Amino acid sequence: MERLLSIDRRYIFVFVALAVTIPLLIKFDLPVPVTKEVKGIYNKIDSLPEGAHVLIAFDFDPASKEELLPMALALLHHCFRKNVKVVGMTLNPGGTGLANSAITDTGKQYEKIQGEDYVFLGYKTGVELVMINMGENIYSAFPKDFYGNATVDLPVLKGVQSLTDFDYVIDLASGSSIEAWIAFGKEKYDFDLGAGCTAVIGPDMYPFLQAKQINGLMSGLKGAAEYEILINRKSTAVAGMSPQSVVHVIVVLFVIFGNFLYFMSGRKR
Amino acid sequence: MNFLKRTIPLVIAFIMGVMMVFQYYVPHEASQSLLKVVTRWGITIAGFAVFIGAYSLFHLHWNKIKRKFPGWGYSIFVFFGAGITIIFGLYNGGEFFLHDKQEGTMFDWMYFNVQVPAGATMFSILAFFMASAAYRTFRARTNEATILLVAAVIVMLGRVPIGAMIWEYLPPIADWIMSVPNMAAKRAILIGVSIGAIATSLKIIFGIERAYLGGGD
């Protein structure tokens, strides 16, 4: 009993590895009910007229790619389908490549033209300072886009002077940028804000959701899967639901088993 | 020296602190221009700080190699990795500085085939560690711990699609736990943390808290 309680953690790792790989090999679909938090973002984008401006901040690095990139792609597909103009940017230097390829590749699929229908502004250091700068004047914060084109000349930014002029801003974050977007962006310059984040910081965002400081939230892979269901384009997030479910069940079983052993051993530990 | 190292930074902290507090209440263009200038300073300083960081990193690892510290071999990889990345970054697909960022370069290849999978691998370790930590430490030792345990199991199952298949009421119960008791506790912590943050800011502005300048007082 004692030996089982202090089992080498590598045995647990093996179980987790199997729980991830087996559902990926034996594919099975699970129903993904859509929550009102994710619907909030979907409804907002769906209600935008053609030519409206959406700013997507890809504030994540490659490490969080598996959770946040599916969200980004689902959002981009939705925006391009609705003929909404997409402006991308990142406050995370590691996210530059991912963000650029996500916007460009998705844009190409819908035959959108760079600079006219979408633009990627690139990375800028300073996080909240960049937000304040963008709130004052977006051309001062990003004089050039990722490819070195002067932003003032870009047709996609016509009618956009500062953050206030965006019809919707979405932050996809693996760190603290959502709080910063709320404090230094939304509260100062007053625009509609939605957010997507890794599952681990998802619970952090609930107070902002209830206070309506963000109008919607996609949390973790499940949030991305829900959005994929909403736009009727099942992809990696929906596919990831089965391994994630199985791992959750495995962890719960481990906890129950650990407690069973604990009670059997007379609660000594 | 004390004047340079203590008095001047404290005066700057006081003036900038008070100015930025009042800036929040003044919508006038002059106040916005000030904010714009200060944020630009901040961005510039942050840019330069990257060089300081790089210097520290290379200095440390160079010394490790030079003095053959245990594990100095790993330090070679720091130079190797950084060197290759910098070379391909500057090479820019043969365009160097003549044109802006090119697509499909070796730099991009390294980003997508080294940095992206390596980062994702590190993040995935979390799942393994979480399972092991939960197994070893999550025990119903007391009544409070038991409540925590039950809530955790409900939320864990209720937040994934399989939860509804196990019991249809799991997702709504999980949602309730997240948006009522969890939110109440989080708000309480958030209010406490925010008051603490305001008090700490005031202490810094008024020069009461100066440990961040070095030394104990």
Added chain:
Amino acid sequence: MHKLFSTIILTILILLYTSVIFAVERKTLIPPSDFQAFDTPNDNGKSISLRWPVSPSESADIEYVVYASRYKSVPFDTEVLRISSTTMYEENSDSNFHYAEINLEKFFGEKDIDKEKNKNYFFKLVLMSGKNTVVAETIASASPKGNWFNWLKLNNFIIMILFCGLVLYLIEHAKKNPNLYLRKISGLDAIEEALGRATEMGKPALFVHGLNGMGSISTIAAVNILGRIAKRVAEYDTELKVANIDPIVLLVSQEVVKESYLEAGRPDAYVEDNIFLAASEQFPYVAAVSGIMMRERPAANFYMGYFYAESLILAETGANTGAIQIAATDSYTQLPFFITTCDYTLMGEELYAASAYLSREPLLLGSLRAQDVGKGILIAALVIGTILTTFGIGFISYIFMAG
């Protein structure tokens, strides 16, 4: 005959019906009786507000279009607003007035507006239904002016001044009565124990900064604790390693540790390379710090500041090496991970209180008392507000309304 009579009747009815429809479609549009332009209050002087009463002709398919010009005499060719006539009502006007703010910078360029300050701008309101248009009689004009105080934030300003006053008063008070009671924070008491153990074992202590930069209060609080730890480490003659992710935090940490060694009379023991930048991104940072833990096996690990997903990986690796671990964070989502893997965890405000707790300086202790009083006031406002709102009295929410 009967058939002919019914046909005539039907024809008359159809003609009558179509003429009614025709009349409705051709219904003359009635412009709003008034149209006002005025400087937008509480703004930076770059926008003009427009206000006009509702018109009887309004419907979802009829639009209001506003044109602007810099001169009254030249054609109004800049369209600054186009809305459905049944939208954008003024708040608290019971849908009797429309209200819109026009950002002039967007239509006339930032430079032009800056060049000609206090210039009048002219606005023309048009009611539009397809090709059918009617212009409001009044050409409204106003000149934008910047304001020196945002009166919508007055409540916030007063609360800020009161709280500042409270902090300063209680600090003064603490100077006179320095023996303030502070509840025991075991995590901070354990720092001594952890450093003692590191000294006994002849192994280093590792201080790991959180991910946020110097602009974050948690990082400042962490640096404050680092100063105290460094002083003690210098006295014990133990090795202290400080892992940083942010270059500015690195510089500050180097300075703080150097000063602490100097104060402890051991400037010779200070090694700059021991306070280093491990990596500049989250997971490379985790890899670097975990590597140090596994190779150098520090006897004590301190995790101080704001952490994200890396917290568990770091703390679990540290636990695996058998080090005494003390964490302090205001990142409440990471608290469960630290609690399960560390020996002591400082939660939320305890991190901010650490500096006062360790130094016992009356000035710092006074601010702790102010935090408690501030919290007490907020709790009272919450409870009273809840009771009053339950009985339909909602004024308290206006006091705390965001401007």
